[in-house]
Amino acid sequence: MRYIMGIQIGDREQEALxxxxxxxxxxxxxKTRLGLHEATDGQCASNxxxxxxxxxxxxxxxxxxxxxxxxxxxxxVKQMTFTV
Incomplete structure (x- = not known):
């Protein structure tokens, strides 16, 4: 099985650590980690x-x-599972 997991963090300041x-x-x-968040000039999203x-x-x-x-x-936490 191959697992892909999505982790939504609602309050990054509280939960990031x-x-x-x-x-x-x-x-x-x-194996792979990708972090995504909204970031604009001078601002960073809290999630x-x-x-x-x-x-x-x-x-x-x-x-x-x-x-x-x-x-x-x-x-x-959400998961996708793929069978190979």
Whole structure:
């Protein structure tokens, strides 16, 4: 299976450190990470989106990351799963 995860962070100032701690803890299974947020001249949005692609065969650890991130107040987690 191949997992793609979307992480919507509602309050980056409040949750960014906690999200980063979870991602660092499981960093060895993250193949690709892309962070997106609105940024204009002199302003940065308070919310953001992170997209992750995981190394194949790490189903249980992906579930663990999902549970840890979902426990954070302003964080939503969505997954896409592809069979190869």
């Amino acid at each position: 906690r999200v980063q701690e979870v991602l660092s803890k499981h960093g060895c299974i993250i 953001g989106l992170i997209l992750l692609e995981f190394i194949k065969g790490k189903d249980e650890e992906v579930k663990q990351i999902t549970n840890e991130l979902s426990a954070l107040e302003s964080v939503q």
